[in-house]
Amino acid sequence: MKSYLAAALQMTSLPDLKKNLVQAEELIDLAVRQGAELVTLPENFSFLGEEQEKLVHAEAIAQASEKFLKTMAQRFQITILGGGFPVPVGNGKVYNTALLVGPNGEELARYEKVHLFDVNLPDGNTYEESSTVLAGMRMPPVYPSKELGNLGLSVCYDVRFPELYRHLSQMGAEVLFVPAAFTAYTGKDHWQVLLQARAIENTCYVIAPAQTGRHYSMRQTHGHAMIVDPWGAVLADAGDQPGAAIAAIEPSRLEQVRRQMPSLQHRVFV
Template identity: 85%
Template sequence: MKSYLAAAVQMTSGPNLQENLSQAEELIDLAVRQGAELVGLPENFPFLGAETDKLAQAETIAAESEKFLKTMAQRFQITLLGGGFPVPVGNGKVYNTALLVGANGDELARYEKVHLFDVNVPDGNTYRESETVLAGMWMPPIYPSKDLGNLGLSVCYDVRFPELYRHLSQMGAEVLFIPAAFTAYTGKDHWQVLLQARAIENTCYVIAPAQTGRHYATRQSHGHALIIDPWGMVLADAGDQPGVAIAAIEPSRLEQVRRQMPSLQHRVFI
């Protein structure tokens, strides 16, 4: 693993696929021009609109998203994460899929979100992700990269389930991806502290791309795409506007924290 720059992209996606992909391309370009070699896009990066519209367009969204990710990774010679997009599975449902693509355009890892957001938020909004999304059946994968470290995948609501990240750290994860479209109401209280907890307890870097602002109707996201170091320090914060959070991933820092706080070696219940 070498020292390198990573970027967590922050978007305000909406119901127009091509507009979203154009926005994503501009922000990837911005990140690369600042030196990023590993770039993450947020959950729902190609589409954030009504669930009925998502299902109606799911095949197109899935095909265009995969093509886009592979094209962008090759064009910019980066490793690129598409943090969540619908992939049809039949029976009128989709997988919420995160896809990691290498600089040659090859698929490196794929994860289908296992924890679905079925919540009555205190601000009056109700979310029922399971009505249109089929839960994944497998724990997220680790992609071992000689240059970028061992990369672990997850998506949004997963962040509230620490056992998933303990699994990833047990598998050797050094960098955790947590792309999200966190609601504005829950995000203000829970987003940063949950990300810091996942970084601290697993002594891993966290790269958390995010959605921000109003998408459609009452759907609004918290923003604040973050990169956090293994000690829990926030290295970069994209604020509440579309943009990028960029920070260095340093193997020496990872080694230092794990030496000073060897909690992963002290686990009793495994």
């Protein structure tokens, strides 16, 4: 693992596939111009609209999203994470799929979100992700990159389930991805503290690209894409506008924190 710059991109995705991919490309270009070698896109980066509309166009969204990620990775010679897009599985449902792609355009890892956001919030909004999404059945993978470190995948609502990240750390993860479209209501209270907790308890870097702003009439997201170091320090925060949180991933910092706070070695219940 070497020292390198990573980017957590922040988007305001819409119910418009073409516009979203144009926005994503512009932000990728921005991040690469600043030196990022690892670029991460948020959940729903290619489409964020009504659930039924997503289902109608799922096949086209899936094909375009995967092609886009592979094209961008090759064009800019970067490793890229597409934090979540629908992939049809039949029976009228999709997997919410995160895809990690290498600089040669090759698929490195794929994860189908296992925790689905079925919640009635106090602000009156109801979310029922399981109405259109089939939960993944496999624990998320850790992709071992010689240059970028061991990369652990997750998606959004997963961040509330610490056992998933403990699994990733047990599998050797050094960098945790948490691409999200966190609601504005929950984000203001929970987003940053959950990311910091996952970083601290697993002594890992956390890279969390995010959605921000209003996407359609009933959907508003929190923003604040960020990168957190293994001590829990927020290294970069994209605020509430589209843009990028960019920070250095330093193996020496990872080693220092794990040496000073060897909690992973002190676990009693495994």
